[in-house]
Amino acid sequence: MMKSTLWKTLVAFLLFGFITARAAPVPASSVQVTAQSGTVTFYVTRHGKTLFNTVHRVQGWSDTPLTAAGVSVAEDLGRGLKGIPFVAAYSSDSGRARQTAKIVLASAGQTMPVGEDERLRETFFGSYEGEHESVMWEPVAKKLGFADFASLTQGLSKGQISLKNMMDTLAAVDPSHTTENAAQVKARMQAALNDIARKTRAQGGGNVLIVSHGMAIMAMLEGMTPEENLRAPLQNASVTVIADKDGKFTVGKVGDMQFVEKGTLQN
Numbered sequence: 001m002m003k004s005t006l007w008k009t010l011v012a013f014l015l016f017g018f019i020t021a022r023a024a025p026v027p028a029s030s031v032q033v034t035a036q037s038g039t040v041t042f043y044v045t046r047h048g049k050t051l052f053n054t055v056h057r058v059q060g061w062s063d064t065p066l067t068a069a070g071v072s073v074a075e076d077l078g079r080g081l082k083g084i085p086f087v088a089a090y091s092s093d094s095g096r097a098r099q100t101a102k103i104v105l106a107s108a109g110q111t112m113p114v115g116e117d118e119r120l121r122e123t124f125f126g127s128y129e130g131e132h133e134s135v136m137w138e139p140v141a142k143k144l145g146f147a148d149f150a151s152l153t154q155g156l157s158k159g160q161i162s163l164k165n166m167m168d169t170l171a172a173v174d175p176s177h178t179t180e181n182a183a184q185v186k187a188r189m190q191a192a193l194n195d196i197a198r199k200t201r202a203q204g205g206g207n208v209l210i211v212s213h214g215m216a217i218m219a220m221l222e223g224m225t226p227e228e229n230l231r232a233p234l235q236n237a238s239v240t241v242i243a244d245k246d247g248k249f250t251v252g253k254v255g256d257m258q259f260v261e262k263g264t265l266q267n
Helices: 001-021 028-033 068-080 095-107 131-143 149-157 161-174 182-202 214-221 259-265
Strands: 040-047 085-090 114-116 206-213 239-245 247-250
Touching: 001 068, 040 182, 040 214, 068 259, 085 182, 085 214, 095 206, 131 149, 131 161, 149 161, 161 182, 161 214, 161 239, 182 206, 182 214, 182 239, 239 259, 247 259
Parallel strands: 040 206, 085 114, 085 206
Antiparallel strands: 040 239, 239 247
């Protein structure tokens, strides 16, 4: 009788444990990996550090290769993204973005072609391409009532001006009148995002890697996330996760470095 009672108790205990395990909540991290059918989750990252980034030169449609630090941070990002299966990858047609995408995928252990889309390019800075950053931003600072470039960036961080103000003023003061304004960059970036989302949804959805550029990404996010999220420049290899469900976009943390940090620890 005692053996029978012990056996029934053991069976009940094991059954309870199995049911509890099945009912356990899904970790938040795995939600990003196993998106619902038809949902598209974008991992939008800025390229790795380049030569012009290092020497503080203006780099829009002009291009320089990744530095050793740029390659390293792209590798860290790839390791940090392991476990997130991508169904597609895209970059701008700039070499630094293309190179970053390939390094990230290789480091993540995933093999796939990288689609290039010129609409994902950085802002075109007209006559300022290749100039020192201060040469470009000083006249913008003066126009907006700030003493210098440093004061201008502080004004942005404090919400005294917006990125849109800065971009539009830059387009206005460019002597060649060829610098893109905020609306132009936002329009082409969002058009690219929408087209890639539609294509991916039609194929069942999934996770998509996009490698683009700092100011262009922030211009794209204008109106999609609160303005206070767009007050600090994006770091190289930072990630902004954007979920798309039936054409409606939801933006997560802007410029998140958690994936790079995770990859660094795995190195």
